[in-house]
Amino acid sequence: MEKDAEKKNDRYRRSNRTLDRNSLCILLAEDDEEMRRLLTLMLRKEGYQVTECPDGISLLDQLSSLFLHEENQRNFDLIISDIRMPGVTGMEILMGASEDKNFPPMILITAFGDKETHIQAERLGVAALFDKPFDIDDMLNKVREILVSSA
Numbered sequence: 001m002e003k004d005a006e007k008k009n010d011r012y013r014r015s016n017r018t019l020d021r022n023s024l025c026i027l028l029a030e031d032d033e034e035m036r037r038l039l040t041l042m043l044r045k046e047g048y049q050v051t052e053c054p055d056g057i058s059l060l061d062q063l064s065s066l067f068l069h070e071e072n073q074r075n076f077d078l079i080i081s082d083i084r085m086p087g088v089t090g091m092e093i094l095m096g097a098s099e100d101k102n103f104p105p106m107i108l109i110t111a112f113g114d115k116e117t118h119i120q121a122e123r124l125g126v127a128a129l130f131d132k133p134f135d136i137d138d139m140l141n142k143v144r145e146i147l148v149s150s151a
Contacts, residue, residue, distance in 0.1 A: 005036055016126035024147055025049045029081040029090065030109070035132075039080065042136055043143070051076070056088030065092065076104050078127075080139075083110040083117065091121065098124045105146050109134065 013062060026048050030036035033054070054057040054091045059081060081090030090108050097103035105127035113131035121129045128142045 023049070024077045025051065025075065025141070027051050027053065027059070027062055027076040027079045027081075027104075029053035029056065029079070029083060029085060029093075031055050031085040035082075038136070039139075042140060046140060046143075049144075056085040056090070056092070058087075059085070059090075059093060060088045063097075077150070078107065078143060079104055080107045080109065080143075083108050083121075084112060091117075091124075094121065094126060096125045105150055107139070107142065107146070109139075 024047075026043055027048050028036060028039055028043070030039060030052075031054060036052055036054065040052055051062060053069055059079075062076075063079075079093070083090045086090060090106070090110075094106055094108065097106070106125075107128045107130065108121055108126050109130045109132060111132040113129065113136045118129055127146045128139075130139055130142075
C-alpha cells in the first residue's frame with residue numbers, strides 16, 4: 001500500500017514538473033561555444049533550466065552521480081549533446097547509458113551525421129538526432145515532445 005502511494009506521489013511530482021518548465025532541467029553539452037550559447041538562450045527562453053558543458057569530460061562529470069547511482073545525484077530531465085567533442089563523445093555517453101532505464105532521454109546533434117551514425121544512435125536508444133545545421137524550432141518542438149512523453 002505504501003509503495004502504491006509513493007508511486008502516485010512520484011507520478012504527481014513528475015506531472016507537475018511538465019506543467020512548470022522552470023523545474024525541468026536540461027543538460028547541454030556542446031564544444032562549439034556559439035552553438036552552446038544559442039541553444040542555452042533558446043532553451044532558457046522556453047523556460048527550462050540549462051546546465052552547460054563545454055566538452056565531454058564536463059558532461060561525464062555532471063553525469064557521474066547517475067552512473068554511480070549516488071543518493072544525492074543531480075537530476076536531469078533531458079540531455080542534449082554534440083556527438084563529437086573533446087574527451088568523451090555524446091555517442092559514448094549514450095552507449096554507457098543504454099542499459100540504464102533511469103537514465104534521462106538524450107538528443108544528439110552532429111555535423112557529421114552519416115547513415116551509420118544514425119543507425120548506431122537509434123540502436124542505442126537516442127530520443128532524437130539532429131544534423132547541423134538544424135532548425136532550432138524543430139529542436140524545441142522535439143524537446144517539448146520528449147519531456148511530455150517521459151513525464
